[in-house]
Amino acid sequence: MSEKRIQWFKFSSPGNFFALVEKLLPWLWTTALITTALGLYIGFFVAPVDYQQGNSYRIMFIHVPAAWMSMFIYLVMAVYAFITLVWRIKMADVLAASLAPTGALFTFAALWTGALWGRPTWGAYWVWDARLTSELLLLFLYLGYMALHAAIPDRQRASRAASLLALVGVVNLPIIYFSVKWWNTLHQGASVSVSKGASMDSSMLAAMLLLSLACWMYAIAVSLTRAQAETLDRERGATWASSLAAAQAAELDEDLETTSEGVPVQHTW
Amino acid sequence: MGHPLFVLFRRDLALFLRRRQDAMAIIGFFLVAVALFPLGVSPEPEILRTIAPGAVWIAALFSTVLALERLFSDDLADGTLEQQMLSSQPQGLMVLVRLAAHWLVTGLPLVLLSPFIGLQFGLHGEEVAVLAFSLLLGTPVLVLLGGIGAALTAGLHGSGGLVTLLLLPLYVPVLVLGTAAVSATMAQTSPEAHLSLLGAALLAALALAPWTTAAALRITTD
Numbered sequence: 001m002s003e004k005r006i007q008w009f010k011f012s013s014p015g016n017f018f019a020l021v022e023k024l025l026p027w028l029w030t031t032a033l034i035t036t037a038l039g040l041y042i043g044f045f046v047a048p049v050d051y052q053q054g055n056s057y058r059i060m061f062i063h064v065p066a067a068w069m070s071m072f073i074y075l076v077m078a079v080y081a082f083i084t085l086v087w088r089i090k091m092a093d094v095l096a097a098s099l100a101p102t103g104a105l106f107t108f109a110a111l112w113t114g115a116l117w118g119r120p121t122w123g124a125y126w127v128w129d130a131r132l133t134s135e136l137l138l139l140f141l142y143l144g145y146m147a148l149h150a151a152i153p154d155r156q157r158a159s160r161a162a163s164l165l166a167l168v169g170v171v172n173l174p175i176i177y178f179s180v181k182w183w184n185t186l187h188q189g190a191s192v193s194v195s196k197g198a199s200m201d202s203s204m205l206a207a208m209l210l211l212s213l214a215c216w217m218y219a220i221a222v223s224l225t226r227a228q229a230e231t232l233d234r235e236r237g238a239t240w241a242s243s244l245a246a247a248q249a250a251e252l253d254e255d256l257e258t259t260s261e262g263v264p265v266q267h268t269w
Numbered sequence: 270m271g272h273p274l275f276v277l278f279r280r281d282l283a284l285f286l287r288r289r290q291d292a293m294a295i296i297g298f299f300l301v302a303v304a305l306f307p308l309g310v311s312p313e314p315e316i317l318r319t320i321a322p323g324a325v326w327i328a329a330l331f332s333t334v335l336a337l338e339r340l341f342s343d344d345l346a347d348g349t350l351e352q353q354m355l356s357s358q359p360q361g362l363m364v365l366v367r368l369a370a371h372w373l374v375t376g377l378p379l380v381l382l383s384p385f386i387g388l389q390f391g392l393h394g395e396e397v398a399v400l401a402f403s404l405l406l407g408t409p410v411l412v413l414l415g416g417i418g419a420a421l422t423a424g425l426h427g428s429g430g431l432v433t434l435l436l437l438p439l440y441v442p443v444l445v446l447g448t449a450a451v452s453a454t455m456a457q458t459s460p461e462a463h464l465s466l467l468g469a470a471l472l473a474a475l476a477l478a479p480w481t482t483a484a485a486l487r488i489t490t491d
Contacts, residue, residue, distance in 0.1 A: 182445065
């Protein structure tokens with residue numbers, strides 16, 4: 001059995017990682033597209049109208065997956081940050097840095113959709129509810145991570161400093177959440193609370209799960225694409241990168257020069 | 270002279286005292302920022318009392334962040350920091366000593382001034398005491414957490430805005446607990462729970478933050 005085990009560390013080498021992602025991406029994008037289409041169809045046409053909130057509840061099909069992803073991605077980012085600091089695996093930082101914009105995007109999407117849902121339901125775009133406030137602070141944590149990563153010119157220092165910040169953030173996140181929750185119960189005069197939906201129609205659940213899967217696939221695909229670009233940028237001097245570029249250039253030449261007879265074009269890099 | 274850590278403490282204090290204008294600027298900033306709240310919001314005594322804890326705490330938050338810029342930058346620029354990293358003393362303790370000196374000069378004055386500001390905002394005896402005590406427990410936490418941010422951004426061009434973005438989300442629990450303690454006193458309830466939690470935060474920060482800052486300094490000087 002041990003001979004058949006997948007060598008996971010093989011993919012921490014940039015060249016192997018790049019090739020693996022190249023194979024994975026079409027599958028990820030296809031799954032993302034199919035689940036999005038299916039989820040949206042069920043969400044908009046099959047799922048019944050909510051007896052209390054009318055049609056506005058349908059925004060939850062985007063809102064809930066986005067909120068899940070926003071928190072989960074930060075956690076994954078922190079894991080990669082930990083790997084970066086402890087084992088100094090370069091690819092771990094590439095992945096963490098590639099996840100951050102997607103995480104920030106989902107956080108923003110959760111806030112935005114929440115505001116659009118809150119207007120008809122609560123009568124206000126924004127209330128200083130505990131969950132809203134901590135989600136907003138999460139957005140700031142993402143922005144801080146990205147800003148620090150971008151601000152340090154030295155790449156090694158940037159990756160390690162940002163990783164440390166991500167870890168400090170993940171330790172603080174629960175403390176921030178509970179403090180905001182407590183603050184909220186103390187200060188809140190007119191209480192607004194989500195009406196507790198007693199039970200959920202199975203088609204609603206199906207749409208939400210499908211769209212969650214779609215968000216997962218999208219998040220993985222887009223951050224891996226970003227990681228690919230980042231890898232290529234960081235490893236532009238490496239042999240695998242230049243041979244890859246040569247192969248792509250040769251492919252391009254073949255497409256262009258179908259008439260000329262098989263003399264291989266010599267490139268100088 | 271004595272123990273190396275004590276020498277380091279005295280050195281930092283001496284440096285601060287020889288450049289009094291830095292600390293004075295921080296204190297001045299604190300006073301001006303607090304004074305802007307009545308001007309910006311309202312001089313109505315009732316409103317002033319309501320916003321007092323928040324105004325004082327937010328001004329303290331920004332003063333702390335403002336003061337952090339000088340914490341490691343000068344020592345990084347002239348190479349002192351690298352020499353310190355080579356010391357045989359535990360790095361965490363060295364950081365702790367330096368942060369303590371920093372707090373004595375930039376944090377303690379805010380605590381000492383806060384009763385007067387409390388009176389300006391119409392707070393009464395016990396409320397003023399709780400405000401000062403919450404700052405006494407809270408500002409060291411701000412400095413300890415701030416050390417991490419200062420170490421990560423030391424020597425970066427235009428790090429002031431960056432360090433603010435990094436730190437303010439982390440400061441939220443301290444802000445919430447500090448202001449809630451004062452508000453609880455104003456509502457005739459006991460501030461004990463908030464102050465206890467603030468004390469717990471101080472202990473946790475004392476135990477963890479200096480070592481994190483030391484790790485950040487190692488990254489910065491690497």
